[in-house]
Amino acid sequence: MDLGLSGRTAFVAAASHGLGRGVALGLAAEGCDVGLCARDGAALDAVAGELRAAGVRAVPTVADVTDAASVHDAIQRTVEETSRLDVLVVNSGGPPPGRFEEVGDDGWRKAYELTLLSAVHLVREALPALRRSDAASVLFLASTSVKQPLDNLLLSNSLRAAVNGLAKSLAKELAPAVRVNSILTGRIRTARTEALARHNHPGADVKDVLAGGAADIPMQRFGSVEEFARVAVFLSSPAASYVTGVALPVDGGLIQAAG
Numbered sequence: 001m002d003l004g005l006s007g008r009t010a011f012v013a014a015a016s017h018g019l020g021r022g023v024a025l026g027l028a029a030e031g032c033d034v035g036l037c038a039r040d041g042a043a044l045d046a047v048a049g050e051l052r053a054a055g056v057r058a059v060p061t062v063a064d065v066t067d068a069a070s071v072h073d074a075i076q077r078t079v080e081e082t083s084r085l086d087v088l089v090v091n092s093g094g095p096p097p098g099r100f101e102e103v104g105d106d107g108w109r110k111a112y113e114l115t116l117l118s119a120v121h122l123v124r125e126a127l128p129a130l131r132r133s134d135a136a137s138v139l140f141l142a143s144t145s146v147k148q149p150l151d152n153l154l155l156s157n158s159l160r161a162a163v164n165g166l167a168k169s170l171a172k173e174l175a176p177a178v179r180v181n182s183i184l185t186g187r188i189r190t191a192r193t194e195a196l197a198r199h200n201h202p203g204a205d206v207k208d209v210l211a212g213g214a215a216d217i218p219m220q221r222f223g224s225v226e227e228f229a230r231v232a233v234f235l236s237s238p239a240a241s242y243v244t245g246v247a248l249p250v251d252g253g254l255i256q257a258a259g
């Protein structure tokens with residue numbers, strides 16, 4: 001199936017590692033030019049090299065998504081260098097773990113800036129260029145915690161619900177010009193899932209913790225970044241032209257199992 005992404009441009013936020021990097025590579029494999037940002041310039045340049053090796057233009061910009069000015073620069077550079085923007089992938093790092101009595105106001109403010117305000121910055125900066133596309137879409141990389149809170153991830157559980165509200169509101173406000181969808185990410189193996197396994201089970205072997213974490217997933221395993229990226233690329237693409245306002249779990253059946 002031709003996804004219709006060839007010759008188009010996407011901007012993928014927080015794309016130096018993990019899910020963002022995987023989605024950027026998936027878009028490039030379809031012939032889509034990619035602007036990308038993250039804070040670590042060396043890691044970002046390495047991903048840009050992988051994108052160029054796939055035969056597309058890459059526009060990497062060091063930017064912290066909590067900083068509106070740097071998000072502005074990153075998206076403007078992408079639009080200037082590729083002359084268009086068709087797809088925005090909203091992503092950021094995850095807020096730190098913690099339970100209610102461990103988190104103070106400062107932690108709440110930082111998590112709000114990282115998870116919700118960053119999404120506002122990205123959509124605001126991308127929207128004028130997206131409106132000029134004949135097949136514009138925004139994809140939020142969210143979490144199954146929107147449906148089922150995750151243990152020890154109070155900040156993420158709370159703020160993802162706000163991002164979900166933003167995504168659903170935008171799907172209606174921006175239609176028919178811009179499609180807006182979300183992926184409710186389950187357990188996908190990345191540096192973050194490994195860091196959380198170490199945090200939640202100090203001293204235990206990460207492999208054992210992840211095997212335990214797979215037990216209640218109907219598919220009996222964590223997902224791979226490539227499996228995740230295939231769904232993200234499809235939802236972002238013109239091939240999904242009649243899909244908007246959707247929050248699609250990519251979770252090996254976990255939400256179904258939870259109930």
Ligand SMILES: NC(=O)c1ccc[n+]([C@@H]2O[C@H](COP(=O)([O-])OP(=O)(O)OC[C@H]3O[C@@H](n4cnc5c(N)ncnc54)[C@H](OP(=O)(O)O)[C@@H]3O)[C@@H](O)[C@H]2O)c1
Nearest residue numbers: 014016017018019038039040064065093094187188190192
């Ligand atoms: N993996 C999962 O199973 C899973 C499940 C549910 C939800 N999620 C959520 O999905 C998102 C991505 O997860 P992941 O597993 O890909 O994490 P990851 O492997 O830790 O990668 C996070 C990426 O975000 C970038 N980043 C972090 N803070 C940033 C900031 N302030 N500005 C710009 N870039 C920033 C990091 O690059 P720099 O450090 O270079 O900035 C890195 O490229 C997170 O919000 C996570 O909570 C993941």
